[in-house]
Amino acid sequence: MSMQWLTSEQLATWVRLVAVAELLPGALDSQLRRDAELTHFEYMVLAMLSEAPERTLRMTALAARTNATLPRLSHAVRRMEDRDLVERFPCPQDGRATNARLTETGWQKLVAAAPGHVANVRHHVFEVLSPEQVAQLADITDAILDRLDPDGVMTAPYQRPTPPADAAEPARQRTAQ
Numbered sequence: 001m002s003m004q005w006l007t008s009e010q011l012a013t014w015v016r017l018v019a020v021a022e023l024l025p026g027a028l029d030s031q032l033r034r035d036a037e038l039t040h041f042e043y044m045v046l047a048m049l050s051e052a053p054e055r056t057l058r059m060t061a062l063a064a065r066t067n068a069t070l071p072r073l074s075h076a077v078r079r080m081e082d083r084d085l086v087e088r089f090p091c092p093q094d095g096r097a098t099n100a101r102l103t104e105t106g107w108q109k110l111v112a113a114a115p116g117h118v119a120n121v122r123h124h125v126f127e128v129l130s131p132e133q134v135a136q137l138a139d140i141t142d143a144i145l146d147r148l149d150p151d152g153v154m155t156a157p158y159q160r161p162t163p164p165a166d167a168a169e170p171a172r173q174r175t176a177q
Contacts, residue, residue, distance in 0.1 A: 024124060031120040036113035041066065041076060043117060046085065046110040049102035056101040058091055064153045085109055 006014060029040040036043070048065045049055050057065070063073045077100055080086045085106035091097035102110070126134060145155060 027124050028117070028120060032113060032117060035116045036109065038109065038113055039076075041068070042080060042085075043110070043113060045073070045076060045080065045100075046102060046106055046113075049086065049100060050107065050110055054101070055107070056099050059088070059098045059100055062100055067154055080106070 025040060032038045032040055032043050038046070044066050045062065048062055049057060059070060059073060059077070062068075063070050066073065068076070077086055077088060081088065083105075084103055086100050087103055088098050088100050091099045129137065145152070149155065
């Protein structure tokens with residue numbers, strides 16, 4: 001089997017994608033640490049719990065939604081329990097499983113942190129992109145996620161709406177004018 005190297009254009013694109021993947025988490029993390037005393041991972045845990053029914057998820061489901069190993073998640077949740085942001089308790093349906101629930105203190109922390117986090121995401125990502133580039137980025141990330149997360153475990157609550165079949169035509173006409 002022969003090795004097929006990346007083309008120069010693919011290599012340049014790949015290096016830039018890796019740079020974004022490495023730099024963006026640090027930018028998000030430093031703002032949250034400074035302004036909300038949360039890591040980006042902790043913020044994601046709070047956010048995933050906030051969107052779950054009764055603000056509760058099994059630890060295994062929470063690990064899947066945050067792309068974390070159970071040991072990493074357990075360590076983070078223990079630290080968050082110490083700050084009364086989350087609580088753990090046995091799953092009523094399966095005593096072998098453990099649930100995590102967002103506390104009222106955790107909810108208030110998330111509500112207070114969200115505006116700064118959203119502003120930071122807008123600053124680093126969306127303010128530098130045109131609406132067309134945002135749509136392209138959505139298409140690109142969908143294509144990559146189809147390979148990396150084909151079951152949509154991390155993005156299930158955030159599926160892109162599918163426009164009606166006749167909605168694309170007026171949009172094309174508007175952009176042509």
